[in-house]
Amino acid sequence: GENVEQHPSTLSVQEGDSAVIKCTYSDSASNYFPWYKQELGKGPQLIIDIRSNVGEKKDQRIAVTLNKTAKHFSLHITETQPEDSAVYFCAAPTHRSGYSTLTFGKGTMLLVSP
Amino acid sequence: EADIYQTPRYLVIGTGKKITLECSQTMGHDKMYWYQQDPGMELHLIHYSYGVNSTEKGDLSSESTVSRIRTEHFPLTLESARPSHTSQYLCASSRGLNEKLFFGSGTQLSVL
Numbered sequence: 001g002e003n004v005e006q007h008p009s010t011l012s013v014q015e016g017d018s019a020v021i022k023c024t025y026s027d028s029a030s031n032y033f034p035w036y037k038q039e040l041g042k043g044p045q046l047i048i049d050i051r052s053n054v055g056e057k058k059d060q061r062i063a064v065t066l067n068k069t070a071k072h073f074s075l076h077i078t079e080t081q082p083e084d085s086a087v088y089f090c091a092a093p094t095h096r097s098g099y100s101t102l103t104f105g106k107g108t109m110l111l112v113s114p
Numbered sequence: 115e116a117d118i119y120q121t122p123r124y125l126v127i128g129t130g131k132k133i134t135l136e137c138s139q140t141m142g143h144d145k146m147y148w149y150q151q152d153p154g155m156e157l158h159l160i161h162y163s164y165g166v167n168s169t170e171k172g173d174l175s176s177e178s179t180v181s182r183i184r185t186e187h188f189p190l191t192l193e194s195a196r197p198s199h200t201s202q203y204l205c206a207s208s209r210g211l212n213e214k215l216f217f218g219s220g221t222q223l224s225v226l
Contacts, residue, residue: 001173031212032212034214036215041219042219042220043204043206043217043218043219043220044157044204044215044217045217046214046215049214051212087155089157093211093212094173096170099164099211100211100212101147101159101162101172102159102215103159103173104149104156104157106154106155106156107155107156109155
C-alpha cells in the first residue's frame with residue numbers, strides 16, 4: 001500500500017511568516033494529493049488538492065506544489081494568521097483492487113503566534 | 115457545508131459493554147469510511163464501504179464491525195468494549211474515488 005511521510009510534526013511561526021509542510025509518497029501510480037486542516041474538536045476539512053497533471057495550484061494564501069519525479073508534494077501558507085493554527089494532514093491514494101482509499105500522513109501541528 | 119453527522123459526540127462506558135457509533139450523511143454519497151484517530155493525531159482507516167451491502171476492512175486491524183444497509187447510514191459496532199478501544203472515531207463520505215472527503219465531527223470514546 002501507499003506510504004506517506006509528513007514533516008515536520010510540529011511547526012511554530014510568527015504571524016505574517018510563511019509555513020511549509022512537506023510530504024513524500026511511495027506509489028508512483030498515485031495521482032491525487034489532498035491537504036486537510038483539522039481544528040480542535042472538529043473533523044478534518046479539505047483545504048486544497050492537486051492532481052498529477054499539474055505542478056502547482058494556488059488558492060489565495062495557500063498553495064500546493066507537486067514533484068512527481070521525486071514523489072513529494074508540499075503545502076505553502078503565506079502571511080500566516082492565528083486562525084491558521086491547526087493540524088494539517090497530507091494524503092495520497094492507496095490502490096485496492098480497482099478501488100482506492102486515502103492514506104494520511106501523520107499530521108503537522110501548526111502554531112501561529114500573534 | 116458538511117452534511118455528515120456522528121452521534122454521540124462523547125461516550126464514556128465500562129469494559130465489556132456493547133456500543134454502536136452512529137454515522138449518517140444526507141449527500142447521497144456511495145463511499146463511506148471510518149477512521150480511528152489516536153492521541154498522536156494519526157488517522158488510521160479501519161473500515162470502508164463503496165455502497166449498500168459492501169464493507170471492507172481498512173489498514174488498521176480493528177475489533178469493530180460495520181454495516182451498510184442504507185446508503186446514508188454507516189454504523190460502527192463494538193461487541194465488547196475494552197480500554198484499548200479508547201480513541202476518537204471519525205466517519206467520512208465521498209462522492210467518488212479521489213474526491214473530497216467530508217468528515218463528521220467525530221465520537222470521542224473512553225472505555226474505563
